[in-house]
Amino acid sequence: MSPSTEASKLPHSILIVGGGVFGLSTALALSRRHTGTITLIEAAPTIPNPHGSSVDSSRILRADYANPAYSRLANSALTQWRSTPWGHDGRHHQNGLVLVSSTATGHEYMRRSYENVKRLNPDAVQELPSAADIRRVVPGYGVGSHVNGGYVNWDSAWGNAEAGVRYAKKKLDEMGRVRFLVGQVERLLIDEAEGSKVTGVRLSDGQTLSADLVVLATGAWTGKLIDLRGRAEATGHSLAYIRLTDEEQRKLNDIPTLLDFSTGMFIIPPRNNELKIGRHAYGYRNPTIINHPTAPGKIEVSLPSNDAPLPLEGQKAARAALRGMLPALGERPFTKTRICWYTDTPEGDFIISFHPEIKSLFIATGGSGHGYKFLPVLGEKIVDAMQGQLDADLAALWKWAEKPLTRADGSVATVWTEDGSRSGVKGMVLAEELAKGDGINVSSRL
Ligand SMILES: Cc1cc2nc3c(=O)[nH]c(=O)nc-3n(C[C@H](O)[C@H](O)[C@H](O)COP(=O)(O)OP(=O)(O)OC[C@H]3O[C@@H](n4cnc5c(N)ncnc54)[C@H](O)[C@@H]3O)c2cc1C
Known part of the structure; x- marks a missing residue:
């Protein structure tokens, strides 16, 4: 059966693996649209899973994208965050987003993003052609000498991501359509007699679960279950996080989020006297040799x-950003640091598609560092894709690529996302960076 034939009707029993944004949003849409059984299995004992990519004190909610298809979808998500209970109780703060850059690729992304959001709501978007304009919008912001312009979008927001995931789970509990299980899926059960068809999953404790359709929403762990080399x-x-005094919290409470595309560094307004400094760049790979269940x-x-400390390199970058962006807090020690895992694809596009070779297997991953904001709307698109009804522009972006990314010699290449929003050093390996210096307990000395 071809994926499109398979897609037209949802099969009776659907098993979703993974309880992050992609899995929960799918479960919500299926709860509304599917009459058969829905099971969601999550390896962590709780949802929200503190080690999941979807869970953190804050995430940026923006329609500021270079690609108009993402801008439109994010805008529909923002409407949900802004004007429904999705946005209540700290899940949506409309503080605005200031984007700045100095590199050519960053500028190009910013220019296209500006045009897209200007079309969506011209009154909310203002160009900031000089450093003085940027300082006017964010008083106290130390605009680096490399920054020569940007824009602010007052429609953009941020939200407490742990609270968002908790709310999605609560909605699902209230709807009562999904059976939740805790368990680690070790491998897919594939029936070769039926020409490579998934019939269920095997868990690490040896138990098996059967399903007519398995949805892998396993985020950054997906490469353990299916071969994603050259694809994700x-x-x-x-x-990195610092503590603030009550006075500092009050001053910074409503500042716009700052994102510098030339360094990838961003600062989201603090809550509960904690300020977060993040980096949206190429990131660190963590190469691991595994016996792969579907590759020979x-x-x-x-x-x-999960437990790796932040390398010195990352701590230094966070320190430099703090000194540059909020000089008054530049020397404040970090109270904690963390590494959070993206599922990166070559162009930052999600993978939302039936697997072309393994029947009854649907993939919903590839968040590429920007999936959280779509939580209220993504599941509807994922189920549209299962039913062969996904909008053509999104279907083209989210398809399973015919070929993995390859090098000039034809071998499968390492994926580093090139969507124009990434900057900094490309090719860093976590273990190598950690070997360069003490990544633990140095934050207060930086
Ligand atoms: C530092 C950082 C900053 C970000 N900033 C933003 C932002 O500002 N705005 C934005 O929109 N997005 C942002 N994102 C991206 C966004 O958070 C992710 O795209 C999104 O949360 C990914 O959701 P997911 O469901 O794919 O992954 P996850 O939330 O990681 O969920 C996957 C789940 O699958 C479970 N799982 C994995 N393997 C198995 C298995 N074998 N068996 C059972 N369960 C399994 C895991 O335990 C996990 O809970 C950011 C991400 C990070 C890391």
């Missing part, structure tokens, strides 16, 4: 490492 990679991205023999895949 787990990359680690740095986060041992292969190398980049996988998340």
